[in-house]
Amino acid sequence: CGHGLQPGRRRRGPALHDRQDGVQEPPREPATGRGRPLRGKHGPEERLRHPLQLADRARARVRNDVRTNPLAGAQPLVPAGESVVRPRSRCPTCGVEIANRDNVPILGWILLRGRCRNCGTRISPRYPLLELSTAVLFSGAFLVYESVWVAVAIAALLMLMPAIAVIDIEHRIIPNRVMYPSLVAFPVYLAVARLAGAPVDLLRMVAGFALFGGALFVVALVSRGMGMGDVKLASLIGLVLGSLGLRYVGVAAGASILFGGAGAIVALLVGRGRKAAIPFGPSLAAGAVVGAFWGARLADWYLRTFVRV
Structure with missing residues (x-):
């Protein structure tokens, strides 16, 4: 063989896999089949997320906007097709449910200075304004x-x-x-x-x-x-x-x-x-x-x- 390969053997290496539609995929890990970690500004452990994972995260962020005033909370939920009742509001960053003491309309946002009590994520001022x-x-x-x-x-x-x-x-x-x-x-x-x-x-x-x-x-x-x-x-x-x-x-x-x-x-x-x-x-x-x-x-x-x- 002119390239030094034995008959029936393939060259080893991180070659891209060709799909039937012509799009090349990155190599997959042996056990899980998941894409290799992406290294960049999000850290070495950031991976390619499935669209459903992104949708779940978006829904969690939307639910965070639901406060005591259901009409203010309904503003992001209604277009997304989400319920304004269940599950309870939670921070999309840390996942902690918003406590009842922080669910007081307008006053709760002021006392929290517009941020999550647990992780400090910013809460938009438009919701107390709607309230x-x-x-x-x-x-x-x-x-x-x-x-x-x-x-x-x-x-x-x-x-x-x-x-x-x-x-x-x-x-x-x-x-x-x-x-x-x-x-x-x-x-x-x-x-x-x-x-x-x-x-x-x-x-x-x-x-x-x-x-x-x-x-x-x-x-x-x-x-x-x-x-x-x-x-x-x-x-x-x-x-x-x-x-x-x-x-x-x-x-x-x-x-x-x-x-x-x-x-x-x-x-x-x-x-x-x-x-x-x-x-x-x-x-x-x-x-x-x-x-x-x-x-x-x-x-x-x-x-x-x-x-x-």
Whole structure:
């Protein structure tokens, strides 16, 4: 043999193995079949991880964000398809479960200085901010509305808005897991409230649902910039605010358009370009807040000032 090899013998060495698809794999260890350790900035024992291992680690990191406020915790969990109940929240770095004493909304984050008590991993400040905004909106509903039935409906609607806005900004979706149950639960609740004597109008509820949701549905059909998630959110807002009066829906719709236009201008100023996708969910959420708290006053002011009614 010209290369000094005996017939039937192969050259020894760390040659790469060819797969059927033409991709070369690194040599495997005799017993385990795992890839050899990678040496680099992660240390000599770092190995190539299976995608499922990476997914488990990502899910653990997401669960760490779940705190006492389920809506703040739901912000990362809902898009990932995770439960907000089980398992308990734990640090993705050290694996230690978050103690009950550290699960106090806002205060727990402040006392921990935004870090895990056990290993010092940083906890994002957006979660206490979500908790704070949710608490303010919830309390505001009971301060503005005298009827407990109405206050509960408005508080429940507004509590969804911060989490939906953040989800739409980060993931460009408004989850059906939130929209579909809400579109069923709110009409049922408002119907029960009406039977109990609450000052809600079921006909205007249906009209608000059809007008606000229908308008955005038409826009979604003719424009690529509007998604069906926006249509469902507008339908929900129109449904709940419409039960109080169509002027609430009108103010919410007008405020949403103004917020959306302002967001588009800011995006152009920072150089994102005209073709950049701008989520409309945050504008709808902000419009719902304006309509719920100031809808009647703004509608009366508009009619007196511009329509002369």
